[in-house]
Amino acid sequence: MAAANLVAKGQPRVFSMLERMISTGTLPASLLFTGPEGSGKELAAMRLAALLECEGSAACGECPPCRSISTLEHPDVYPVYPVPSADREKSIPVIIESRREDFLARGEFGARARSIGIGQIRAVMEKISRRPFSGPRSVVAVMEANLATMEAQNAFLKVLEEPPASSVIVLVTARTDLLLPTIVSRCSEIRFDPLPDAVTAEALRTFLSVESGEAERIAAIAGGNLQRAVRLLDERFLGMRKDAANIIGLVLEGKARQLPAEAEAAAHNYTREEVAELLAEMTAVMRNLLRGVEAGIAPEAVSAASSRDIPVDIGKISAASRSLGRNADIELTLAQLLLDLAGKWY
Numbered sequence: 263m264a265a266a267n268l269v270a271k272g273q274p275r276v277f278s279m280l281e282r283m284i285s286t287g288t289l290p291a292s293l294l295f296t297g298p299e300g301s302g303k304e305l306a307a308m309r310l311a312a313l314l315e316c317e318g319s320a321a322c323g324e325c326p327p328c329r330s331i332s333t334l335e336h337p338d339v340y341p342v343y344p345v346p347s348a349d350r351e352k353s354i355p356v357i358i359e360s361r362r363e364d365f366l367a368r369g370e371f372g373a374r375a376r377s378i379g380i381g382q383i384r385a386v387m388e389k390i391s392r393r394p395f396s397g398p399r400s401v402v403a404v405m406e407a408n409l410a411t412m413e414a415q416n417a418f419l420k421v422l423e424e425p426p427a428s429s430v431i432v433l434v435t436a437r438t439d440l441l442l443p444t445i446v447s448r449c450s451e452i453r454f455d456p457l458p459d460a461v462t463a464e465a466l467r468t469f470l471s472v473e474s475g476e477a478e479r480i481a482a483i484a485g486g487n488l489q490r491a492v493r494l495l496d497e498r499f500l501g502m503r504k505d506a507a508n509i510i511g512l513v514l515e516g517k518a519r520q521l522p523a524e525a526e527a528a529a530h531n532y533t534r535e536e537v538a539e540l541l542a543e544m545t546a547v548m549r550n551l552l553r554g555v556e557a558g559i560a561p562e563a564v565s566a567a568s569s570r571d572i573p574v575d576i577g578k579i580s581a582a583s584r585s586l587g588r589n590a591d592i593e594l595t596l597a598q599l600l601l602d603l604a605g606k607w608y
């Protein structure tokens with residue numbers, strides 16, 4: 263799995279720790295991979311599986327177990343993905359097939375709400391309660407574990423309380439705050455760093471055939487987030503990113519009168535899930551301003567940014583995002599946020 267090897271290169275601290283734990287027999291039975299979105303946590307979980315199952319050395323990528331892990335066909339390795347709840351049975355093979363083809367694929371189900379249901383957790387529990395088929399261990403990797411329903415999380419807690427001796431369980435999430443605290447406390451947390459720009463650029467070149475200069479430019483904007491980098495290649499996402507940069511530009515230039523119309527337009531053009539992405543992009547624009555790399559907003563707005571307390575602004579955007587997650591009115595929440603962000607100017 264070439265992509266997984268690249269992630270090992272991008273997360274040297276994480277992998278030297280994991281490899282040391284494996285070689286000394288101290289790998290915990292339950293791990294929590296946390297850290298920023300797009301930092302390669304899912305790929306890392308699959309690479310950990312390869313490190314444990316490999317017949318050669320250190321996830322060689324060539325032996326039968328390594329090869330079957332890279333195509334998600336290993337009989338003892340169980341990736342669990344969130345899927346649309348209305349259509350779970352049909353959706354699970356769809357996502358496995360999609361990730362098998364392209365591990366960097368995202369958004370198979372568009373803007374539909376996804377979750378991990380109790381049935382998915384029970385199915386995995388049943389499998390790991392038996393002896394592994396081929397290797398010494400079974401490996402469960404629960405991707406976007408924060409999307410597990412409360413019911414599913416409670417069921418999962420039981421596995422974590424008494425994990426089968428032969429299994430390793432990895433929960434992957436950027437949002438530990440959405441997991442039951444009892445789940446978090448039963449896992450050993452391994453924190454990922456944002457990916458280095460050079461590794462993001464290499465992934466774009468190698469797996470998506472992006473031309474070298476373009477790959478570096480996108481990697482710099484993506485700020486260590488490979489998922490964002492991949493999505494920056496997508497037209498619709500570029501449109502959203504442009505909207506985010508435009509809104510931040512208006513905020514920074516203090517054009518408060520135009521902001522309610524922007525909120526109205528966004529509420530009209532985007533679904534609730536997409537507005538959450540729009541807010542994430544606004545945050546990304548702000549972070550890039552802090553790092554001095556943002557392209558796409560007016561120079562006047564960039565210079566206005568230097569007099570602002572950007573971390574405070576980012577906090578406000580996150581708070582609005584949480585309100586939207588609790589079903590707050592989209593237009594009202596956005597309008598309040600934008601006026602609040604611009605408020606320093608009046």
Ligand SMILES: [Zn+2]
Pocket residue numbers: 315316317318319320321322323324325326327328329
């Ligand atoms: Zn191997």
